[in-house]
Amino acid sequence: LIDSGDVPIAEAAVHPMAHVLDQCVGCIDTGIDSGIFSLSPGDKILLCTDGLYRAISDIKIAEILSSTNSVSGSVEQLIDSSTQSKALDDTTAVVAHLEDLSTQ
Numbered sequence: 001l002i003d004s005g006d007v008p009i010a011e012a013a014v015h016p017m018a019h020v021l022d023q024c025v026g027c028i029d030t031g032i033d034s035g036i037f038s039l040s041p042g043d044k045i046l047l048c049t050d051g052l053y054r055a056i057s058d059i060k061i062a063e064i065l066s067s068t069n070s071v072s073g074s075v076e077q078l079i080d081s082s083t084q085s086k087a088l089d090d091t092t093a094v095v096a097h098l099e100d101l102s103t104q
Contacts, residue, residue: 013054041100044074051091055082071095 001007007015039045044065053061060081068074074095082091 039098041098043098045096048093051087051089052078052082052093055085055087071097
């Protein structure tokens with residue numbers, strides 16, 4: 001709905017259809033979003049459920065990822081922040097940290 005312009009980003013979180021899945025693993029009638037991303041040593045990738053991204057802001061997520069060196073520490077802080085924010089759904093987070101292997 002955001003991509004089509006039917007719902008502004010600022011209203012998306014409170015839209016009556018915000019809870020409806022339009023893509024999921026195992027869904028037959030949906031396409032898969034894919035793309036190519038440029039990554040550099042030190043970059044982190046976060047895969048998470050809406051229990052996380054609806055509970056804490058993108059800014060808070062970025063702060064946690066940038067201030068924590070260990071992957072497990074990042075995940076722990078993300079889950080703790082989600083829990084403290086009283087997430088309305090289960091929270092799952094996976095963090096990958098790209099290391100510079102050329103110096104090893």
